[in-house]
Amino acid sequence: MNRREAEKKLKTIFGFDHFYDEQWNTIDLLFQGKKVLLIEKTGFGKSLCFQFPATQFDGLTIIFSPLIALMRDQVKGLNEKGINAKYINSEQTPAENSQTIQDAIDGKLKILYIAPERQENQEWIKATRMMNLSMIVIDEAHTISVWGHDFRPAFRRIINLVKLLPQDLPVLATTATATKRVQEDIEKQISDDIQTIRGELIRDNFELYVIKVNYEDDKLLWLAENLSAIEGNGIIYTGTRANTEIYSRWLEFIGAKTTEYNAGLDANSRKEIENGLMNNEWKAVISTNALGMGIDKSDIRFIVHTQIPASPIHYYQEIGRAGRDGKPSKLILFYNSSKDENGIEEDYKLPKSFIDGGRPSLKNYIKVIEALKQEQLGERQIIKATNLKQTQVKVIRADLIEQGIVREVIYGRSKKYEYQFNAPELNSTSFDELRNLKLKELDSMLEYINISSSRMKFLCDYLGDDSHTEYKNCDNTTLDKLKINPKNETKEKLLEFRESYLPELSVESKYSKLVDGIASSYYGVSSVKNALYRSKHEDGGDFPDFLLRLTLKAFRKKYGQEQFDLIIYVPPTESGDLVKNFAEKLSQVLKIPISHNLIKTGVSKPQRVLKNGYLKKDNVAKKFTYSQPKEILGKSVVLFDDIFDSGATIIEIGSALSKFKVAKISPLVIARTVGGDI
Amino acid sequence: MMNEELAYWLALAHVPNIKIKTKNEIIVRLFERNKTIIDFFQLDTSIWEKDFELNKTELELFIDAKKELPNYAFMVEDLLEQGYNILPITSSDYSPTLKKNLGRTYAPPVIYTKGNLQIMKEKSIAILGSQKVNNNSLQFADNVVKNASANHKIVVSGVANRIDKQVLDSVLKYKEQSIIVLPQGIATFQTGFKKHYKQIISGDVLVISTFYPKSTWSAQLAMQSNAIIYGLASEIYVADSNEEDGTWSKVMDNLRKGKTIYVRESNPKEKNANNILISKGGKAVDIFGKLNNTAGKEDDESQKTLFD
Missing domain, CATH: 3.40.50.2020 (Rossmann fold)
Structure with missing residues (x-):
C-alpha cells in the first residue's frame, strides 16, 4: 500500500487527511514487516502509527501497555470509529477478561491492549496459541530498559518474547522519553535490525517555573493563594501518598475543589477520579505519580510538583501530559532548599531515600535464596519464611529472576519460585551501577532547579534531542519568576487547618x-x-x-x-x-x-x-x-x-x-x- | 543455536501427521546446506517441494505451521521463563545416546528438559518391568541401581509403574543421578517437580519429555515414552516381562536389532516370561544384576565389562 492509498483509508477510518511524514515512515516500515522504535513527544500521534496498520492487517495486533487509563481511553476511541478493540487488565472482572480473550481467539478483534504483567498469566499464554497474530506493539518502551526511568520487570518477558517472534512479524516500540542511552538499550534488546525514528521533543506551549521555598508550609500557602488564579484544571503531584491526603484536605479547607489519588485507592475509586479529571470535576487532582501517564486529556492546563521527581526524564514524562492541545500550560515545580543540621536540602531527602531504599540489603537477597533452596515457595510463603516486607520480596524476586537464579513456575493456578540448578552467584555490581546512575540523575534534577538558562533546552538536551530551535517560555527566559509572599490571613488559616486535621x-x-x-x-x-x-x-x-x-x-x-x-x-x-x-x-x-x-x-x-x-x-x-x-x-x-x-x-x-x-x-x-x- | 530459532523448531517438531523421519530429513538437508531452521521457514513452498521433497499434503501442513510461528513464540517464552530447556536435535546439549540409538527415524527433533543437562552425556542404564512385578523384581531393580551408582552410571527411568517407583526410590537411597522420562508434556508434571525439587536443583535429576508441553498423560504417550527410555540408555535391564505387555514387544524389537539386553533369570515359580526372553537372546543376569555363571564363556567376558 502506498501513502496515497493509505491516506484515503485514513480519511475513511480515522477522519484525518494526512499522516505526518514520521508517522507514514513508521507505518511503511511496519507494512514491510520491520521492527521500529518510535521516539516522539506526547501528543505527536504515536498511537495512529500502530492503530492504522492494525486495521489493515489480517489478524490481531497486541499492544502491551502499562497504562490502564490509556487502554480505556484508546479502546473507547477506536470503538467509536467502528474498530473492534478491547483490553485485558486488572480493572475488569476475570469473566470480562476471559470473554475478551475468547473474542481475540475467535478473530473478532483487530486490536487488543494488554498489561505486560498478563504475560505471566496462563490463561493468556494458552490463548496466544490460538490467535492469529499480525503485529506486536510495546507502548511506553522506555520501561523495558533498566536504564530507563520507570523500569518494569514484567516488560523483561515482553522483550524475551519479541526476540523469539518470527523475523518478519512487525514490531513497534514507542516512547516519549528516552535518552540516547535508553534508546540504545531498547535497540539492543529488541533486535539488531530495529530502525529508530526520533522526533523533536520541545513543547513550546509549556511555561516552566521553579519556586524555591524555605518551609514546607510555603508550598501550601502559595497554592492556597494562587491555585484559583491559574486557568483551567490540572494535577498537583506530591512525593508521598500521605501528602496527597494532606494537600487535598488543605485545599478543600480553603475552598478549592480537589480530590486525592494514589495507588492505595481501589480500582473503582481510581477509575472514578480519572473520569472526574476528564470531565473537569475538580480544579486539581492531588496525586502521586501513579496518575497521569496514559490519561488522554488534551486540556490539562497546569501541573504542579510539590516535590522534585527522581530525574529530568521523570519530570519531562510527568509534565508531558499537560497542554496536549497545544495551548499555553503552566508547569510549576516547588523545591524546599532549606538545609538540615547536616547541610542537606530538605527536598533532596525524599528522592534520595527512595534511591537508598530502592534495593533491599544483600543479606535479604541471601535469605530468599536460602529459603528457595529448601523448597519451592509462592510469594506469600517467601514473605512468611523470610520476615521481609512484601515490597522488598517483589524487588528481590524480580532481580533474582533477572539474574537467572530463580524462576517463576506455574503450579496449577498458583505460581511458585524455584531455585535453579547451576544458578549463577548473585551479582550485586549491577545494583551499584544502577544506584550510581540514579544518584546522578537526581543531581541533574537539582541542576534543573538551579540553572539560569532555558529550562526546556535543559530538558531537551538531557533527553538527547539536539535539534536547534529558539527556547523561551520559562522563568529564566521570557517569564516573570513566581514568588512566595503569603498573607497573614492565609497563614492563620493554615494553623487552623493543622489543628483540625x-x-x-x-x-x-x-x-x-x-x-x-x-x-x-x-x-x-x-x-x-x-x-x-x-x-x-x-x-x-x-x-x-x-x-x-x-x-x-x-x-x-x-x-x-x-x-x-x-x-x-x-x-x-x-x-x-x-x-x-x-x-x-x-x-x-x-x-x-x-x-x-x-x-x-x-x-x-x-x-x-x-x-x-x-x-x-x-x-x-x-x-x-x-x-x-x-x-x-x-x-x-x-x-x-x-x-x-x-x-x-x-x-x-x-x-x-x-x-x-x-x-x-x-x-x-x-x-x-x-x-x-x- | 540461538533462542530466536526455538519457535521455528517447535513449529517443525509439532507439525501433525508427519513422520519424525521426514522432519529429521529436513534438518539433515539444512545442515548439509549450512542453512538454519529460520531459513527453511522463509523459503518458498516451491523450494520445499523441490529441495525437501515434500508432497502436497505435507506442504499444506507446513504452511499452517508457519502461520503458527508467532503463537509458538509465546509458548517458547513461557517455557524458558519457567526454567525449562528446549533442545533441538542440533543442540550440543541434546543427548548423543538418544540420537545414536534412535537414529533419524525415531530421534525426536526437539526434547524438553528440566535439570542438569550434563547427565545426558553420561553412561546410562534403564530397568524395565511389567505392571505386575514381584518382590524379586523390585529387589533386582534396587540392586542394579546400587551397582550403577558404584560404577558411575546414571539411571534412566519412567514414572509410570511399580518398577519406576522402585528405581526412583533406589536412586534417592544411593544418591544416584537419574533421567526421568515423562509420558506427558513437561509443563504438566507439577507433582513430580515438587517431589524431585531438591534433586533437580542439586543437579541429580534431569526430567525429559518429547511431547507437546501441555499434553497430559495417555496410554499412547506412555508407550512412546518407553521408546525414549530405551533410546537414552546405554544398557537395558529387564526385571520382569510377560508376553502381553509393552515391555515384551520393545525388548523383542531391540533383540531383533542385535542390542544387548540383560534379563533377570527368574525361578520356575514366577509367572513371567523372563526366561523366554533369555532363550530369544537376552543375557541372563541374577538378582544382583551380575551375569549368570551358567551363561558360559562369552558371558564371563561380558561380565568384566558390564559396569565399566
Whole structure:
C-alpha cells in the first residue's frame, strides 16, 4: 500500500487527511514487516502509527501497555470509529477478561491492549496459541530498559518474547522519553535490525517555573493563594501518598475543589477520579505519580510538583501530559532548599531515600535464596519464611529472576519460585551501577532547579534531542519568576487547618462491628514519634500529657457527643502498662467507664518486629478474647491503642469482640503510621 | 543455536501427521546446506517441494505451521521463563545416546528438559518391568541401581509403574543421578517437580519429555515414552516381562536389532516370561544384576565389562 492509498483509508477510518511524514515512515516500515522504535513527544500521534496498520492487517495486533487509563481511553476511541478493540487488565472482572480473550481467539478483534504483567498469566499464554497474530506493539518502551526511568520487570518477558517472534512479524516500540542511552538499550534488546525514528521533543506551549521555598508550609500557602488564579484544571503531584491526603484536605479547607489519588485507592475509586479529571470535576487532582501517564486529556492546563521527581526524564514524562492541545500550560515545580543540621536540602531527602531504599540489603537477597533452596515457595510463603516486607520480596524476586537464579513456575493456578540448578552467584555490581546512575540523575534534577538558562533546552538536551530551535517560555527566559509572599490571613488559616486535621483509620468491614476510627496524629510527626518512642523503648515513663490533649481532641472531633458505654484498650506485648494508664486517663476525662477485660489468649511478638502484613496478621490471629462477654453485649465501646500500623491488631480484636455481640467498636489511637514507617 | 530459532523448531517438531523421519530429513538437508531452521521457514513452498521433497499434503501442513510461528513464540517464552530447556536435535546439549540409538527415524527433533543437562552425556542404564512385578523384581531393580551408582552410571527411568517407583526410590537411597522420562508434556508434571525439587536443583535429576508441553498423560504417550527410555540408555535391564505387555514387544524389537539386553533369570515359580526372553537372546543376569555363571564363556567376558 502506498501513502496515497493509505491516506484515503485514513480519511475513511480515522477522519484525518494526512499522516505526518514520521508517522507514514513508521507505518511503511511496519507494512514491510520491520521492527521500529518510535521516539516522539506526547501528543505527536504515536498511537495512529500502530492503530492504522492494525486495521489493515489480517489478524490481531497486541499492544502491551502499562497504562490502564490509556487502554480505556484508546479502546473507547477506536470503538467509536467502528474498530473492534478491547483490553485485558486488572480493572475488569476475570469473566470480562476471559470473554475478551475468547473474542481475540475467535478473530473478532483487530486490536487488543494488554498489561505486560498478563504475560505471566496462563490463561493468556494458552490463548496466544490460538490467535492469529499480525503485529506486536510495546507502548511506553522506555520501561523495558533498566536504564530507563520507570523500569518494569514484567516488560523483561515482553522483550524475551519479541526476540523469539518470527523475523518478519512487525514490531513497534514507542516512547516519549528516552535518552540516547535508553534508546540504545531498547535497540539492543529488541533486535539488531530495529530502525529508530526520533522526533523533536520541545513543547513550546509549556511555561516552566521553579519556586524555591524555605518551609514546607510555603508550598501550601502559595497554592492556597494562587491555585484559583491559574486557568483551567490540572494535577498537583506530591512525593508521598500521605501528602496527597494532606494537600487535598488543605485545599478543600480553603475552598478549592480537589480530590486525592494514589495507588492505595481501589480500582473503582481510581477509575472514578480519572473520569472526574476528564470531565473537569475538580480544579486539581492531588496525586502521586501513579496518575497521569496514559490519561488522554488534551486540556490539562497546569501541573504542579510539590516535590522534585527522581530525574529530568521523570519530570519531562510527568509534565508531558499537560497542554496536549497545544495551548499555553503552566508547569510549576516547588523545591524546599532549606538545609538540615547536616547541610542537606530538605527536598533532596525524599528522592534520595527512595534511591537508598530502592534495593533491599544483600543479606535479604541471601535469605530468599536460602529459603528457595529448601523448597519451592509462592510469594506469600517467601514473605512468611523470610520476615521481609512484601515490597522488598517483589524487588528481590524480580532481580533474582533477572539474574537467572530463580524462576517463576506455574503450579496449577498458583505460581511458585524455584531455585535453579547451576544458578549463577548473585551479582550485586549491577545494583551499584544502577544506584550510581540514579544518584546522578537526581543531581541533574537539582541542576534543573538551579540553572539560569532555558529550562526546556535543559530538558531537551538531557533527553538527547539536539535539534536547534529558539527556547523561551520559562522563568529564566521570557517569564516573570513566581514568588512566595503569603498573607497573614492565609497563614492563620493554615494553623487552623493543622489543628483540625486528623488521620482516619479505615477498618470498617461488614464482617465485624468495627467502624472507621481516628488517630490524633501521624506517627511521622517528630514530636509525637519521639514522645512515643521515649516512653515505649527508653523507659521514659507514661505517655506525656500533650499526647492526651491531642487524643482527646481527635476523639471529640470524630465522635462528638456520641455516647459510649465502655473504654477498652489493647493489652500489651512489651510496653507494660503504658496503654492501660493512658486509657485510664482518657476514661477519667471522658467519663466513660474503663474495662480491663480484653485479654490475650496467647503470646504474640511485638508487631513492629514483623515486616509484612501477612506475618502481622498471623501474629495476632486468635490471640484476643473478652473475659466477661456479658459486659459488652449490645454495648458501644471505644477501643484504644497507642499506634496504628497495619491495622491487623484492631481488626483482629474487632473480629473477636463481634462474636460476643458487641454493638459497635470505635477505634481511637495516638498515632497512625504511613506505609509501615514504625 | 540461538533462542530466536526455538519457535521455528517447535513449529517443525509439532507439525501433525508427519513422520519424525521426514522432519529429521529436513534438518539433515539444512545442515548439509549450512542453512538454519529460520531459513527453511522463509523459503518458498516451491523450494520445499523441490529441495525437501515434500508432497502436497505435507506442504499444506507446513504452511499452517508457519502461520503458527508467532503463537509458538509465546509458548517458547513461557517455557524458558519457567526454567525449562528446549533442545533441538542440533543442540550440543541434546543427548548423543538418544540420537545414536534412535537414529533419524525415531530421534525426536526437539526434547524438553528440566535439570542438569550434563547427565545426558553420561553412561546410562534403564530397568524395565511389567505392571505386575514381584518382590524379586523390585529387589533386582534396587540392586542394579546400587551397582550403577558404584560404577558411575546414571539411571534412566519412567514414572509410570511399580518398577519406576522402585528405581526412583533406589536412586534417592544411593544418591544416584537419574533421567526421568515423562509420558506427558513437561509443563504438566507439577507433582513430580515438587517431589524431585531438591534433586533437580542439586543437579541429580534431569526430567525429559518429547511431547507437546501441555499434553497430559495417555496410554499412547506412555508407550512412546518407553521408546525414549530405551533410546537414552546405554544398557537395558529387564526385571520382569510377560508376553502381553509393552515391555515384551520393545525388548523383542531391540533383540531383533542385535542390542544387548540383560534379563533377570527368574525361578520356575514366577509367572513371567523372563526366561523366554533369555532363550530369544537376552543375557541372563541374577538378582544382583551380575551375569549368570551358567551363561558360559562369552558371558564371563561380558561380565568384566558390564559396569565399566
